[in-house]
Amino acid sequence: MAGEDTQFVRFLQQECSRLKDESELLVEEVGALRRYIRALQEFQGTVQDFTPEQDVLALLDETMVYALDLLEADDGSLILIDEETDELVFVLVHGAVRELLEGYRFDRRLGIAGQVAESGEPTVVNDVHGVSYFLPEIDERFGFVTQSLVAVPLVARGRVLGVLEVINKRLEEGFTEDDLSVLSVLATLAALALDYAAPSPREE
Numbered sequence: 711m712a713g714e715d716t717q718f719v720r721f722l723q724q725e726c727s728r729l730k731d732e733s734e735l736l737v738e739e740v741g742a743l744r745r746y747i748r749a750l751q752e753f754q755g756t757v758q759d760f761t762p763e764q765d766v767l768a769l770l771d772e773t774m775v776y777a778l779d780l781l782e783a784d785d786g787s788l789i790l791i792d793e794e795t796d797e798l799v800f801v802l803v804h805g806a807v808r809e810l811l812e813g814y815r816f817d818r819r820l821g822i823a824g825q826v827a828e829s830g831e832p833t834v835v836n837d838v839h840g841v842s843y844f845l846p847e848i849d850e851r852f853g854f855v856t857q858s859l860v861a862v863p864l865v866a867r868g869r870v871l872g873v874l875e876v877i878n879k880r881l882e883e884g885f886t887e888d889d890l891s892v893l894s895v896l897a898t899l900a901a902l903a904l905d906y907a908a909p910s911p912r913e914e
Contacts, residue, residue, distance in 0.1 A: 770801070770904070773874070773897075773899070776896060781860065781892065784804075785804060786804050786874075786876040789827075789875065797816060797817060800813060800814045820843075822835060822859065832860070832863065832894055834859075834885045834886070834887065835860075835861075836885060837857070861874070862897040865901055871901055876893060
């Protein structure tokens with residue numbers, strides 16, 4: 711009987727420990743969700759107040775700031791398609807190689823960004839060296855080390871305008887599908903702003 715009581719007490723202790731862990735995880739997730747919502751609401755207000763006369767790059771730069779904060783990373787880039795040259799261009803860069811990488815061009819079909827731009831599908835890659843289409847030449851050229859990334863297309867009226875990337879999440883577990891969803895929302899708002907600010911055919 712004493713043995714059964716001991717087992718029951720041990721079972722209760724294990725259950726209490728499990729429930730405590732689940733409760734702490736739930737509190738963290740709720741906190742993160744609230745942070746996501748607040749940031750998205752703030753950014754939505756910024757987009758709503760945007761007019762074509764304003765500098766679209768300033769809005770896109772703010773998009774990158776929100777993206778890096780929400781996804782807990784220090785490096786990211788906004789890459790646009792140059793239809794005339796058939797290239798992808800780093801228009802905005804945040805992080806260690808910002809001054810070096812901005813303006814750099816490469817074939818629009820190469821790399822993970824190229825895959826996303828061509829397919830129009832977002833992706834999470836937590837080991838970039840494990841995918842054959844990763845483009846290490848950019849890292850080598852600029853002295854950077856890409857380990858993980860999440861990339862989503864910038865799409866407006868069915869046309870891919872470019873790619874929004876966030877690189878090297880600070881947390882060891884890497885990027886998640888939730889990160890992908892959050893970045894997709896930011897990319898949608900940014901793409902709409904880009905499309906809205908672009909001159910119409912009559913204005914060109």
